[in-house]
Amino acid sequence: MSRKKIPKSKGTSAPSASVLPAANGPRAGRPRTARPGSEAPHNGPPQPGRPSLGGGGDFYDVAFKVMLVGDSGVGKTCLLVRFKDGAFLAGTFISTVGIDFRNKVLDVDGMKVKLQIWDTAGQERFRSVTHAYYRDAHALLLLYDVTNKASFDNIQDWLTEIQEYAQNDVVLMLLGNKVDSAQERVVKREDGEKLAKL
Numbered sequence: 197m198s199r200k201k202i203p204k205s206k207g208t209s210a211p212s213a214s215v216l217p218a219a220n221g222p223r224a225g226r227p228r229t230a231r232p233g234s235e236a237p238h239n240g241p242p243q244p245g246r247p248s249l250g251g252g253g254d255f256y257d258v259a260f261k262v263m264l265v266g267d268s269g270v271g272k273t274c275l276l277v278r279f280k281d282g283a284f285l286a287g288t289f290i291s292t293v294g295i296d297f298r299n300k301v302l303d304v305d306g307m308k309v310k311l312q313i314w315d316t317a318g319q320e321r322f323r324s325v326t327h328a329y330y331r332d333a334h335a336l337l338l339l340y341d342v343t344n345k346a347s348f349d350n351i352q353d354w355l356t357e358i359q360e361y362a363q364n365d366v367v368l369m370l371l372g373n374k375v376d377s378a379q380e381r382v383v384k385r386e387d388g389e390k391l392a393k394l
């Protein structure tokens with residue numbers, strides 16, 4: 197599955213999704229609003245899976261839908277790529293367009309657990325697209341960037357959106373990202389912990 201991203205435009209108003217170039221190299225493209233298809237679990241409780249046959253592939257016992265949310269640039273895509281493929285996407289920041297997902301099957305206590313992890317665009321203009329996906333999420337990872345105070349201050353707004361669009365029993369985790377950039381850190385660990393406990 198390919199990620200559809202466009203270079204983040206700084207200093208000018210971002211182009212609307214409908215006027216993005218159709219092709220500009222392998223990473224550019226039309227805005228992607230991935231629809232939950234046959235690959236995607238539907239609403240409700242954890243999905244029973246296809247019987248695990250012990251091999252690799254896509255067999256699993258149970259499936260959960262997880263969403264990554266938070267301001268643009270906090271590192272949602274990097275976190276997902278790191279988790280899925282073990283690689284870090286350093287270098288030029290390319291902002292996610294719309295929404296995308298990746299699957300990963302984990303062994304947990306002898307069960308094959310399939311995580312379908314949705315990477316949402318942090319940019320405001322895609323908010324209406326991503327709202328539709330909160331409803332059937334089992335868990336939300338809410339990210340801020342410890343080197344970016346605004347991304348921390350905006351967590352309250354994200355929580356308001358989550359209350360409005362996600363299920364009441366959704367599992368919510370607050371995550372302060374980019375702790376490796378200790379010199380640039382502006383959000384203290386204690387402040388993150390305090391917010392997480394509210």
Ligand SMILES: Nc1nc2c(ncn2[C@@H]2O[C@H](COP(=O)(O)OP(=O)(O)OP(=O)(O)O)[C@@H](O)[C@H]2O)c(=O)[nH]1
Nearest residue numbers: 268269270271272273274286289291292317318374
């Ligand atoms: N130092 C450091 N940089 C990171 C980390 N994670 C991501 N970055 C950098 O932060 C920038 C943004 O990362 P992305 O993962 O694309 O951010 P995003 O939250 O997906 O952004 P949107 O797609 O716009 O919502 C990139 O330049 C990354 O290289 C991290 O843990 N540490």
